[in-house]
Amino acid sequence: MSTSRVPQPAPAGPGRAGPSRRQQYSASTKRALVDVAEDLFTQHGYAATSLDTIVAGARVTKGALYHHFTGKQALFEAVFERVESDASRAIQRAVRGKADPWEKAVAGLRAFLAVVQEPRYRRIVVQEGPAVLGHERYREQEERSTFANVVEIVRSVTTAGTWEVEEEMLQTFSRIFFGAMSSAGECVATATDPLAAAQRVETAITFILQGFQVLADTGVDVPTPGSVPQDRPGVG
Numbered sequence: 001m002s003t004s005r006v007p008q009p010a011p012a013g014p015g016r017a018g019p020s021r022r023q024q025y026s027a028s029t030k031r032a033l034v035d036v037a038e039d040l041f042t043q044h045g046y047a048a049t050s051l052d053t054i055v056a057g058a059r060v061t062k063g064a065l066y067h068h069f070t071g072k073q074a075l076f077e078a079v080f081e082r083v084e085s086d087a088s089r090a091i092q093r094a095v096r097g098k099a100d101p102w103e104k105a106v107a108g109l110r111a112f113l114a115v116v117q118e119p120r121y122r123r124i125v126v127q128e129g130p131a132v133l134g135h136e137r138y139r140e141q142e143e144r145s146t147f148a149n150v151v152e153i154v155r156s157v158t159t160a161g162t163w164e165v166e167e168e169m170l171q172t173f174s175r176i177f178f179g180a181m182s183s184a185g186e187c188v189a190t191a192t193d194p195l196a197a198a199q200r201v202e203t204a205i206t207f208i209l210q211g212f213q214v215l216a217d218t219g220v221d222v223p224t225p226g227s228v229p230q231d232r233p234g235v236g
Helices: 021-044 051-058 062-068 072-095 101-115 119-133 135-158 167-189 194-217
Strands: none
Touching (some): 021 051, 021 072, 021 119, 051 062, 072 101, 072 119, 072 135, 101 167, 119 135, 119 167, 135 167, 135 194, 167 194
């Protein structure tokens, strides 16, 4: 069962007037609804969680819920956004201060794989997200929260050594890598043994990164559009 949360006004910051008591209560009510909904969606799923159960857990009226959200889907979207934002911040913390691009990439990968093993991420983002939000909205929300992290890591790796990569090509690399990470995350989150699946993903992607590192260290140029032969030598 979800732990009930009674809305409590947040204290005002020192040295400045805080929000009114009504604003504080409103913010606390909204936070309590999202907290309880997150717990219930994680434990029971979207379809099996009723609004009555959510408002009972948050100890508010259904009118208070409709003051903040248009319905259950809007509340789910708020939960989804928070879980994704928390995941994004965890990855940011993991890569912060890493000067070496390869260390940064591996740290980001490991942080991501840790996130996708969390029960709330597995249930809310991976299992429920696409069906509740729809594919287009789901991808939009996912990219808004985590794509910037992918771009930062890919930029660091593709500009290692003497490489100079045009912005359009960097974005292409980022899109491909983001798609691969999304697929890998789903693989881990839905696996019978998520830890073993995460270890396999880390092994595979680390191997690919090592290949990039060898290319960078040996001075191999990054290909430009149109520079890759359409046919393999000796074929045709």
